[in-house]
Amino acid sequence: MKLSTRLKSGKSWLEQASPNTGLDRNTYNSIKSMVHFRLVEQLDLSTITNMQRDALAFSVRESLEAITAAEKVPLNHRERAILISDLINEILGLGPIESLVNDPDIQDILINGPDQVYIEKSGILKNTAIQFRDADHLMQIIDKIVSSVGRRIDESSPMVDARLPDGSRVNVIIPPLALNGPVISIRKFRETPLSEDDLIDSLALTSEMLSFLKAVVHTKLNILISGGTGSGKTTLLNVLSNYIPASERIITIEDSAELQLVQPHVVRLESRPPNIEGKGGITLTDLVKNSLRMRPDRIIVGEARGAEVMDMLQAMNTGHPGSMSTIHANSPSDALSRMEVMSSMGTSFFSERALRGLLASAINIIVQLARLPDGKRRVISISEIHGMKGDDIIVRPVFIFSQKGVDDDGRIYGSFTGIAEEPFFLEHIRTHGMELDSSIFSLDKEVC
Ligand SMILES: Nc1ncnc2c1ncn2[C@@H]1O[C@H](COP(=O)(O)OP(=O)(O)OP(=O)(O)O)[C@@H](O)[C@H]1O
Ligand SMILES: [Mg+2]
Incomplete structure (x- = not known):
């Protein structure tokens, strides 16, 4: 469609053309391309990416004015601003998603x-x-x-x-x-990661549950954070990691470094995919093995994905307690089954029962997270593992969230409750110098 035809319709060309208004995307794009093309002709491409936003905006505006004058298109201030900002985003940023x-x-x-x-x-x-x-x-x-x-x-x-x-x-x-x-x-990466207060304010869990987890971290029990995609595993891992005493040497191992620990003594490792010839890849397993030679007090594996689980479990069992990781799973028992399968990838020497025994003694606490249909991230359960009964690992909840219903606004309501009994690990926590008030295990709090 010609610009002159569009002008006759009475609407501003941008209203008809901008993808932001959902109208005539082709026309908008052709005007944008025209200005872009002229800019490329006028400007030295090698300097464009170093240009200040203001200087680039000036050049875009000049080019735009020349084109719109030649085409006799009247542009108001807002329309000009949108087109200029779109073009700058295209040149300096990530275009439509900037x-x-x-x-x-x-x-x-x-x-x-x-x-x-x-x-x-x-x-x-x-x-x-x-x-x-x-x-x-x-x-x-x-x-x-x-x-x-x-x-x-x-x-x-x-x-x-x-x-x-x-x-x-x-x-x-x-x-x-x-x-x-x-x-x-x-x-998206949050410059300021969510804090413990943010988690409590967003009702992801209660202060009682967090004080239990704080004691668990402090007294070096091994923690597995389990949940579906985007359920807040890395966020919780980050908050819990910050409870590690500043005196300890922490090694974090991730596929894509996301953790933002605040302690002074943190060594961050990141795996590397193989290059185009399939060479040079460094896996999480390589990094876990290497980290054991780096005198770690704690090892934090961002996400357990495969064969590295075997080395991780052995590290947790032999001299590196207080380790933590996350796993994609929908329940604590699902998390354990996945850990079992993943650890079996790393070895052929262990029988099924022996692997379960290793898991049962290596992992002490499983925190289960979920992203609820109303968008909230919530701790669905905190469970402790104590040993095996026959061939099965004994998993016992300490706190749970029970969904009771959905209100008129679609928000899920329910309650966080404690099991009312003292957990198995309370003695460990107390003998390691942390005081916990037993009343927190009688928690019963309605939330929406
Ligand atoms: N309690 C919370 N309240 C509000 N937002 C949260 C909460 N927990 C996590 N988020 C946000 O949810 C998003 C997903 O969180 P996070 O990356 O921790 O999830 P994840 O389970 O590790 O995801 P993935 O499976 O992709 O690794 C992030 O943008 C994070 O800031
Ligand atoms: Mg994550």
């Missing part, structure tokens, strides 16, 4: 091909009107992300984990593996 990346209220950005961008806000997934010009446009943004971390993505290497400059975790998978076009999943 504003999402900069919005601190957005937790996840999920791009499923050029026409579909979902965001997660307050735990709820929502579709947006944002679209990319086409798959090539989306691939340009992907190239920008992966090349900034020295990686490459193409048909022969179609999956990449990367990080944005602000630390956000990014996974990219492209066709032919992804059938709806290039797919990007971004987990």
Whole structure:
């Protein structure tokens, strides 16, 4: 559609054309491309990325004015500002998703091909009107992300984990593996991680439960944090890690470094995928093995995923108590079964029963998290493990959340309760110098 035709319709061209208003995306894109093209002609590309935002905005505005004068398009202040900001985002940032990346209220950005961008806000997934010009446009943004971390993505290497400059975790998978076009999943990084107060305020758990976990960390029991995707495992691990005494040497081992510990003595290790020839990869197993030679007081494995579990369990059992990790699982028993399968990948010497015995003595506490349908992250149970009965590991809850119903606004209500008995590990906690008031185990608190 010609610009002159659009002007006759009486609506501003931007209202008709901007993807933000959902109208005539092609026209908007062609105007944007025109200005972009002219900019590229006018500016020295080698200096453009070093340009200050203000200087670039000035050049974009000049170019835009020349084009709109030639085309006789009247632009009001707001329309100009939107186009200029879109173009700057295109040149200096991540194009259509730049504003999402900069919005601190957005937790996840999920791009499923050029026409579909979902965001997660307050735990709820929502579709947006944002679209990319086409798959090539989306691939340009992907190239920008992966090349900034020295990686490459193409048909022969179609999956990449990367990080944005602000630390956000990014996974990219492209066709032919992804059938709806290039797919990007971004987990935003919080500059200020959630604190214990944030967890209590958001009713993820109660202060009684947190004081139990604090004592568990302090007295070096081994903890496994279990939960579904995005249920808050890494967030809780981070909060719990901060209870480790400052005098201890902590080694963190992650696939993608997300933990933000505050202690003075922390050594951070990150695994590395193999290069394009399939060489040079360093796995979590390699790092766990290496960490044992680094005189750790505690080992924190960001997420247990595979064969490293065997080395982790042995470390927990032999001289490195107080270790912690997370696992994708929907219940404590599911978490134990997954740990069993993963540890069996790392060895062929152990019988099933022996592996379970190892698990039962290595893991002391399992914290189960869930992301509820109303978007809230909640600790569903804190359980302790005490030994085996026959072939089964004994898992006993200390605190649980019971869902009672859903109110008119869709919010889930229920109660956090304690088992009312003293947990098995209370004696360990007391003999290691931590006082805990037994009344916390009679917790009964309604929450919504
Ligand atoms: N109690 C909470 N209240 C509000 N937001 C939370 C809470 N816990 C976690 N979040 C937010 O939820 C998102 C997911 O959290 P986190 O990364 O800890 O989950 P995860 O279980 O480790 O996810 P993944 O399975 O992808 O590793 C983050 O944006 C985090 O800030
Ligand atoms: Mg995580």
